[in-house]
Amino acid sequence: MKRPWAAAKRGLGSSTSSEPDSTPGRQAEGSAAIPSAQPPLETDTIQISKPARVAAGFTSLIKSAEVTLKEPGLSRGIKALRQLNQFDGVDCPGCAWPDPDEDRAINEYCENGVKAIAEEATTKRVTADFFRQWSIAELSRQPDYWLGHQGRLTHPMVRLTGSDHYQEISWGDAFAMIAQQLNALQSPDEAIFYTSGRTSNEAAFLYQLFVRQFGTNNLPDCSNMCHESSGAALKETIGVGKGTVRLEDFDLADTILIIGQNPGTNHPRMLATLQKAARRGATIVSVNPLAEVGLSRFKHPKEVLRLFGSGTRIAKHFVRVRLSGDLAFFKGVCKEILEEEARRPGKVIDRTFIEQKTHGFEDFRRSIGVASWDQIVAESGISRTQIREIAEVVMRSKAMIACWAMGLTQQRHAVATIQEVVNLMLLGGHLGRPGAGVCPVRGHSNVQGDRTMGIWEKMPENFLDKLRDTFGFEPPRKPGWDVVESIRAMHRGEAKVFFAMGGNFLSATPDTEFTARALSRCRLTVQVSTKLNRGHLITGERALILPCLGRTDRDLQAGGAQFVTVENSMGIVHSSRGNLDPPSEHLMSEPAIVARLAAAVLGERSRLDWLNLVEDYDRIRDLIARVVPGCDDMNRKVRRRGGFYLPNAARDDEYATSTGHANFTVSPIEPVHLEPGKFLLTTLRSHDQYNTTIYGLDDRYRGIFHGRRVVLLNPEDMAERNWNQGDLLDVTSHFLNEGAEELRTAYRIVAVPYEIPRRCAAMYFPEANVLVPIGSVAVKSNTPTSKAIVVSFAASCQTAAVPAPEEAESVRVS
Ligand code: SF4
Numbered sequence: 047m048k049r050p051w052a053a054a055k056r057g058l059g060s061s062t063s064s065e066p067d068s069t070p071g072r073q074a075e076g077s078a079a080i081p082s083a084q085p086p087l088e089t090d091t092i093q094i095s096k097p098a099r100v101a102a103g104f105t106s107l108i109k110s111a112e113v114t115l116k117e118p119g120l121s122r123g124i125k126a127l128r129q130l131n132q133f134d135g136v137d138c139p140g141c142a143w144p145d146p147d148e149d150r151a152i153n154e155y156c157e158n159g160v161k162a163i164a165e166e167a168t169t170k171r172v173t174a175d176f177f178r179q180w181s182i183a184e185l186s187r188q189p190d191y192w193l194g195h196q197g198r199l200t201h202p203m204v205r206l207t208g209s210d211h212y213q214e215i216s217w218g219d220a221f222a223m224i225a226q227q228l229n230a231l232q233s234p235d236e237a238i239f240y241t242s243g244r245t246s247n248e249a250a251f252l253y254q255l256f257v258r259q260f261g262t263n264n265l266p267d268c269s270n271m272c273h274e275s276s277g278a279a280l281k282e283t284i285g286v287g288k289g290t291v292r293l294e295d296f297d298l299a300d301t302i303l304i305i306g307q308n309p310g311t312n313h314p315r316m317l318a319t320l321q322k323a324a325r326r327g328a329t330i331v332s333v334n335p336l337a338e339v340g341l342s343r344f345k346h347p348k349e350v351l352r353l354f355g356s357g358t359r360i361a362k363h364f365v366r367v368r369l370s371g372d373l374a375f376f377k378g379v380c381k382e383i384l385e386e387e388a389r390r391p392g393k394v395i396d397r398t399f400i401e402q403k404t405h406g407f408e409d410f411r412r413s414i415g416v417a418s419w420d421q422i423v424a425e426s427g428i429s430r431t432q433i434r435e436i437a438e439v440v441m442r443s444k445a446m447i448a449c450w451a452m453g454l455t456q457q458r459h460a461v462a463t464i465q466e467v468v469n470l471m472l473l474g475g476h477l478g479r480p481g482a483g484v485c486p487v488r489g490h491s492n493v494q495g496d497r498t499m500g501i502w503e504k505m506p507e508n509f510l511d512k513l514r515d516t517f518g519f520e521p522p523r524k525p526g527w528d529v530v531e532s533i534r535a536m537h538r539g540e541a542k543v544f545f546a547m548g549g550n551f552l553s554a555t556p557d558t559e560f561t562a563r564a565l566s567r568c569r570l571t572v573q574v575s576t577k578l579n580r581g582h583l584i585t586g587e588r589a590l591i592l593p594c595l596g597r598t599d600r601d602l603q604a605g606g607a608q609f610v611t612v613e614n615s616m617g618i619v620h621s622s623r624g625n626l627d628p629p630s631e632h633l634m635s636e637p638a639i640v641a642r643l644a645a646a647v648l649g650e651r652s653r654l655d656w657l658n659l660v661e662d663y664d665r666i667r668d669l670i671a672r673v674v675p676g677c678d679d680m681n682r683k684v685r686r687r688g689g690f691y692l693p694n695a696a697r698d699d700e701y702a703t704s705t706g707h708a709n710f711t712v713s714p715i716e717p718v719h720l721e722p723g724k725f726l727l728t729t730l731r732s733h734d735q736y737n738t739t740i741y742g743l744d745d746r747y748r749g750i751f752h753g754r755r756v757v758l759l760n761p762e763d764m765a766e767r768n769w770n771q772g773d774l775l776d777v778t779s780h781f782l783n784e785g786a787e788e789l790r791t792a793y794r795i796v797a798v799p800y801e802i803p804r805r806c807a808a809m810y811f812p813e814a815n816v817l818v819p820i821g822s823v824a825v826k827s828n829t830p831t832s833k834a835i836v837v838s839f840a841a842s843c844q845t846a847a848v849p850a851p852e853e854a855e856s857v858r859v860s
Contacts, residue, residue, distance in 0.1 A: 170197025306453015310340015478699025
């Protein structure tokens, strides 16, 4: 039975082909007062040309200069950039790639770091007047790029019941409104407190403390949508839910696996680390459905004399794995290794490590023995020859690092897939020794730190006990809602207040129309933000925007100028201190917002003097030191040059698992059955994008310009179906929910031929999020499966929108 996914009341993009008029581009007509959950169409301007041959280089320098001049201007821009990623400077609000422990260059940043800083340090302002001029419905019909480029928010704003405009509100009235709404709830569990990964440790610690004193564990965060699968997989297998390597390990590794990751766009300075490794002879293997240029060739913008050359080849091997085929591929590599071990006993795998440090090897060996080669090859899309080639690289390795990102974590069997990677690492003993280890690369600057500080809907009992003993209250023990469960709870009407500490919840989450309806059912939605985004336009009955200081802004409290701390991908906690004049005198820091909120909501119910804490953030860090393992003496340690490493037992070759050893795991290959006409779709970022922030409309690495509504398809698949580059397609996702098929459609997407495996496709998010069913989640981690959406295509009712293009040139790595 087919069950058309009902078109949203707001009438945007998520509908069946029988309702073509509910596309974003058309929706405005006749429904002017209804805000759009999706950006308008922009296909008319899209241009396709050759993908880049080399990442970074001169163009990167030019783009950095352009954006600096355009947003903060020369002097403010230089002032911000001079301090970026320096000791005692400001931590880049972009990704979580670490800075060198020792010497740092004066320009210790990448093009995307410059864009992040320029966006924040911009001189443009979104004032109360701006909101008087623009209604919410009018704003919603502007593209995300336009919204983000209006500038920094300057005043607290409120949308009152029934109004189509935000209007100014005082901070006092805003906190009183939130307190009134929260305290009127029948249960604290009717409120949801979301955190984005940019929130500092100090704000995050206070926030979770307030939320738990209020009485709920409803603390979803963006980690639920990114590395939740990594945490679940690693905790079971090696006892710690984080990576185990340090930056210096990349100088020692002889082999580096980059799996489901595009560092050229998402963690650009990682390319400099990989370049160094490649130059000294380390073998880099890229396992990904798309050949990303960053892993092909890289020109370091700091190497002026080499800017005219052809760049450094990064990955020696490129494994073009099918979407969701990683588990089968790694099983194949393990099978090759174990078959070789059977031929040359004691010569291939690290028997000593396996015997002394691991558990479950025999079960694993048996399961690999019976795994079918036919199935491995069919599901991975990789030939036996290439699997053997990669197995030989791994067998030669004495020190191997495995890195991964969303390409692994957002699959249906993401946890099992990551555990198969761990199995491979355990076979060679690639843990707990120099130059080896696992490295889930975090995409947001403090997403890992927020977890360390207690932002999680199911923090372990010992953390909650510590809160109880330190602060004298009984924290709630019932696990809270994660992101997906929170959306469902709002949709059911069970959650009535939604508070977001940063981020753009609507655009970051799956199933855009479902999420929009969920948010609009709340009594109150509140967002702490630096800039305008689409999430401000889809609101509850009442809504607040609370404007906060950014990383680059000077943070002056009663106790003087403050700094905050963050934790990067490698578990280093360090300081971040802004040095720019804030864009408005009406802004508050995130810790101050939490403190004022807690004081207003909890009143006499809390014994803490919240306002006193934020006069001097050292007082918050003293509390963190009493609760968070490894943060003892935090105020002294964080003032060391570069900060301090958090403890990590697996890095030290100790495994705090249920068996006391590193665990081998057994996971079957779950075949992906695609019916005729169906494809698997993955979401991805463009090079002009950071998470949901759209810096520009170009993706020069992939040769796509002036637009984002594209779908990348295998050229042979296109030829078979008579689709040409530039054709407009409607993309429909198919999801079986209790026997009924749910359909969601994104309209008028431009077809682009690209080197991607057969019957695989790729679209940018957040545009593609409308296709990701809320019910499609990874086993064990509940992470939305944005890298494995079953879709079909139909010619759109529109005519071709793109001028006759050049033939897209393929990018090959090896
Ligand atoms: S690599 Fe990441 S943290 Fe470093 S400058 Fe670039 S975006 Fe910022």
